[in-house]
């Protein structure tokens with residue numbers, strides 16, 4: 001990968017070298033076009049770059065990264081298009097031949113309704129205690145309830161913690177890997193949360209992509225994830241295997257009083273086996289950019305639980321275990337589950353050793 005910046009338009013003073021934006025990434029199927037910036041590299045993935053004072057250019061990843069001064073962003077974009085391709089190609093077979101294109105917004109992520117996020121996701125609904133696989137359909141997105149069959153390899157090795165904002169039109173994450181100092185809180189709308197990648201067991205993966213992103217700032221979800229993460233930390237084998245996690249129902253927890261009382265469900269995640277890292281479960285770092293213009297002052301480490309369980313370098317662990325910054329006046333009330341939650345039948349009847357073979 002020697003895309004030199006000493007060739008082609010990099011040498012032309014009338015071509016801007018900074019201030020470019022990527023609007024589009026395209027996969028030609030094979031390296032078949034010369035980068036219009038360095039005029040040297042033959043490229044397969046075309047980054048379409050625009051500039052206020054220059055006609056658009058079609059360039060390779062490295063040149064794109066330099067032009068927008070965000071090499072990580074350019075690499076991430078290209079990694080994402082490589083990952084997306086199989087499912088996209090399947091659903092668009094015959095439509096576009098071997099050439100296809102992922103429309104990017106200027107923000108660096110896709111705004112195509114059918115493409116959605118780069119990575120398909122799962123969602124935990126803390127109000128219902130249910131876990132959903134969000135599938136892409138021609139009409140948009142369809143949530144599929146996989147609570148009763150949920151099992152997945154969790155990439156706890158690369159779990160990220162930090163700030164999540166789901167209030168805008170697109171989620172905004174400012175995350176670091178577990179153990180690193182938390183970034184500055186970008187805004188009042190950002191909440192403590194986590195993000196991790198997982199690979200669904202075939203029994204709950206459906207026909208869509210099994211590798212998914214799971215991010216949440218819901219306290220109940222974080223509480224359940226924290227428990228199973230701590231179990232992972234304690235039981236983690238030396239051979240680097242990752243935990244196979246199943247869901248065994250949920251525990252309702254009441255918070256607040258009177259009109260403000262609400263019930264949330266803490267998922268009961270359990271490690272039911274260990275698996276070698278699936279080849280397609282690849283960690284893509286993201287969202288670790290610096291503080292935005294509206295950044296708030298650094299948050300002091302939380303008292304009590306989070307501080308006691310700090311992650312080793314003074315930064316607080318996520319605060320899911322303590323039910324948040326402002327504990328309810330009456331404290332949390334733990335109740336029995338009203339109905340015995342159904343165990344994940346397919347998982348419950350399968351031995352852990354057999355499970356590990358199913359993730360590829």
Ligand SMILES: [Zn+2]
Pocket residue numbers: 003035036037038039040041059060062063
């Ligand atoms: Zn180039």
